[in-house]
Amino acid sequence: MKLLLGFFATPPNINLTNDDKCLQIDIPGADLTVGNKKANMLHLENIVKTYNSKFDHALVMSDLNPSDRQNYRSCEKVSSDEVLAILESNDDTYATFLYIKLLRYIIDAFINKATSIRDRLYFAWTIVFVCRLWKAWLNLEFKSSTQKSRDNYFITKPAYYSVEINAHILLYLILLVHEGSLPSESLQIPLFSNQSRESIFRSSRSLTGTQSTMVNFTVKGKFSEKIP
Template identity: 40%
Template sequence: MIQPLVAYNPYSSPFLLAAYGINNNFKATDVLNRWIWTFEKSQQSNVRIIGFATDCDPRYLLAMRLATGFFAKFVNIPICNRNDVLEIDLPKNWSSWFFMQTRQLFLCFQDPTHLCTKLRNRMLSKKAKMLIGNEQVSIEVLIELLDTKSKFVHGLVKTDIEPKDRQNFTSCLKLSSDDVLSALEDINNSRATRVYLQLLRSVVIAYIEHDTSIVDRIYHGWFAVFLCRIWQIWLQLIDEKYIVGYSVDNKKDLFITSPAHFSIELNAHSLLAAFLLVSQQKLPDSAL
């Protein structure tokens, strides 16, 4: 699929560019080489590709990290040293928290719908455990919410917290709604779950809702980033005895998955990079 940038229509419809079948036997480097080939062939037709977006397949995610130099490096092809890269003029002192390289051939985004379902599935998993402060992110508080409050208050039904379809995106929207967050305030031991649902809510606002302003997109995208950074650092700092009883081998098992975390970081960096490039008149306004 390809979505053109049209100055008079910020929500231009994507269309099918090509379709092909594969045997699923490929590596991240194969993906990256295909993107570079597509980019170069498009350049020959005076088409400038701004970015690529995929689901959260680990191979695609690694290809994105290699392409952007985001805690990964492709030693065989110096992508960022090309003459046709986009130069991002990073404001002073941003380098302490903005980790993407300032020379990018193209930007990369992880599909936010898949990211949301990954976050939702992690929370509803019967095996995974996540710890925030002295509370566990728990499906139990959602079950209690269903049992103690009317559907008219929170809008949830049982299938929203026990979805048979793991890609059911509608339940992500319902679980992260303001009504659910508000209703959970009266449920004991729900603070960690509310924090986690706010993380999910911020991803929805930043990358999915069409009426979100660019300022709010950046705010919520980076709210999710810093929430995850603080959460991860806290887990690294707490004593090992603090996690006794949670049946995990490592403290990192009490956090979101690595692909989901990298996706949150990568999307926020790419969004802010796009904004900077537009503000510096290196990309058209329609890129936002």
């Protein structure tokens, strides 16, 4: 908006205000491959279109193409037991099933409050070992390809490193608590997630007027009184 109103200076050789493509960002896509199968968003779209009753999967098209890329609620619905059961029943959707199953394990390991510590450790390291095997298979299967090409068949490096780091930190926390170096309260793993803070912001925005979604935390006392 500031650019269109002339707030910023216009470079002499680039017409920013009249070129529709100059500010577009070309985000590269991935071609996640497991064996001879590929993970594809079309598999989820087919579930929405094929099943007449939403009670079978609880998905809607907006869950697959959310305007908010950090829509955690849609992520929960996509990785539900019902959706995983539908994907698992079809051999053609095996890669999509595996990818979403890993996503579900991440939720159960680090976000779900009902998961026990033993299960958290199991889910976290299952993700790590599956990703390691997946990556090793890709390096062997496509060894004649460049590293950049092989990376296109795998999850992003930040996601992979995050899986490894979180699993090691979880194990380290458990060992510290077992040795008595940390209290047992340190194993409240969901508190490390940002979802608890996101829920507070959602609650605070619901307390604002209809014309504004801004949150003013200077009125800390009033805000604390309204949140149970």
